Amino acid sequence: CPCVTSVSLTTQVLEQATAHHLRQIYLRFLDMTDCYALEDEGLQTLTLHCTQLQHLYLRRCVRIGDAGVQAIGINCPYIKELSISDCRKVTDYGVCALSKIGDNLRYLSVAKCDKVSDVGVIQLAKNCRKLRYLNVRGCEAVSDDAMDVLARNCTKLKSLDIGKCDVTDEGLQVLSHNCSQLKKLSLKSCDAITDDGVKCIAKKCRHLEQLNIQDCHLTVDAYRAVKRYCKKCFIEHTNPGFY
DSSP states (O other): OTTOOEEEOTTOOOOTTHHHHHTTOOOSEEEOTTOTTOOHHHHHHHHHHOTTOOEEEOTTOTTOBHHHHHHHHHHOTTOOEEEOTTOTBOBHHHHHHHGGGGGGOOEEEOTTOTBOBHHHHHHHHHHOTTOOEEEOTTOTBOBHHHHHHHHHHOTTOOEEEOTTSBOOHHHHHHHHHHOTTOOEEEOTTOTTOOHHHHHHHHHHOTTOOEEEOTTOOOOHHHHHHHHHHOTTOEEEOOOGGGO
16 A cells, blocks of 8 residues: 555554555554554664654653664654653653754654653754754753753744753743743643743743643742733643632
8 A cells, every 4th residue: 555644553562563564655644652562673664664754653652762763863854743752761862863853853742751851852952943842741850951952942832841840930031032932831840930930931922822830839920920911821720829
């Protein structure tokens, strides 16, 4: 079936031979979410024969590590959207390899890849300047240092999830000054941020449509600032005093 361009294999358990059956297909879209049996070797083979991929989803493919992710960066230069969320074996080495994709990469989720730190995000931001969506939720070693480089290089960001990252008001300030087009921002469980950081975001990022401040130590002043400056913003929070 050489004309097939989209395949979904979600929830199925794949054998390593899967790529053999795909080698003559010019795939653009491949969803392998929850394919628990997929390992680096299988992903390497797949990327060698599916070099035209643009959308690849490997959520919760728990056996995938840096070697498999590196193969994506080398063999799939047209990738626009990639999710490797919950692939906890992936480290900065894998993310740095993905940065080779360059400006084609617009969407990346490494949520809960807790071995990813500032090192990987900084390299990504330097090489993939047209990123529109980035999810690093649960990457607790991602801090203000990464936010500084990300904000200065990826100024067209529309959606950013830094939930449970080590980001402070300083990181939010640089984001607000450089990423004014943000529409979605999640700060869930960012313990170090205060009202000042959120107020800065509210004043500079007036296109915000969705803000998650659940489990943050904020007062009603921060809530009011968002409501004042971001008229259409839906705020997710856990503070009963904000109503």
